[in-house]
Amino acid sequence: QKLKYFIYLRKSSDTEDRQVQSIETQERELTEYANKHGLEIVDTFRETKSAFKPGREQFELMIKRFSKGEANGLLVLQANRISRNAIDGAQIMNLLDTEYLSEVRTPVTRYGNSSTEKMMLAFEFIFSKKDSDDKSTFVKGGMKTKSIKGYPHGMAKVGYTNDQTEEKGNRSWLKDELRFPLVKQCFQMLLTKKYSVKQVYEFARDELHLTTPLRKNEGGRPIAYSYWYVMFADPIYAGFFFDNGVRYELNSSLERVISEEEYWEIQTMLGKKGRPKPQKRVALYNHFMRCEECNGAVTPDFKFQIICPECKKKFSYLNRED
DSSP: OOOEEEEEEEOOSSGGGTTSOOHHHHHHHHHHHHHHHTOEEEEEEEEOSOSSSSOOHHHHHHHHHHHTTSOSEEEOSSGGGTOSSHHHHHHHHHHHHTTSOOEEEOSSOEEOSSHHHHHHHHHHHHHHHHHHHHHHHHHHHHHHHHHHHTOOSSSOOTTEEEOTTSOTTSOOEEEOTTTHHHHHHHHHHHHTTSSOHHHHHHHIIIIIOOBOOOOSSSOOSBOOHHHHHHHHTOGGGGTEEEETTEEEEOOTTSOOSSOHHHHHHHHHHHGGGSOOOOOOOOOSSOSOEEOTTTOOEEOOOOOOEEEOTTTOOEEEOTTOOO
């Protein structure tokens, strides 16, 4: 049976692919390899997406075309380009078992339909998944350590800046001497209750000329009107933040823009656009109860209502004074 090949190229922006060659480089090397060995290439699939979870569009399209018999060989730079999760790896193994796929080839290895070759390919998929799982564990551990130190992960918020002298991924925050006082002035304007969010936005744009920090490919522009709602709802300016539902305090070396009491006052002013204050309710059964047969779950549903004695209609009494 003559072999016809699909070329599959993949690279993601995740940590797993920091040292992986670009799509263009992969395509050049595999095309040169195919020409050198006289391989018939039917089509090329290019994907810029992580393989940590299923759901890659080009990969799924390639699997369907294998099932239609359009090709029976797969050419990739490395086996971990195919899969880093159990489901996608199992699809390739199933194609080999059903003989829709005759071989998976890289420039250094060939995996055919024999039991030994399929076992070696399965090992490659297992090692790829373990490598991704290990990196995920390390990253989550690093993010938690950073949160404990009092620094949210990611780019610093407007008014603060990342310390560029430290290692990337572990950088602390510093006060942005240029933008911090301007951001604080905007928060104080809103707290006077004399200005709307739109008026604060216009004042920051036209009078203060407040812009986002200038970075490599972005920044240096006025803060968008919609983002002001995000800023006013962000607890980081009051000195705390949440990571996976756990509250952490901002590092004590950083000056706060507002107090926590002022933060909750702003959330009340914003209404539904603000982040609601966490509430703890007490019930007889305060957690999920699961059914062993259907695996369904039941949890308390709290309602706070009053009934008008005249019209008999129900009204929520939370946040109501009369």
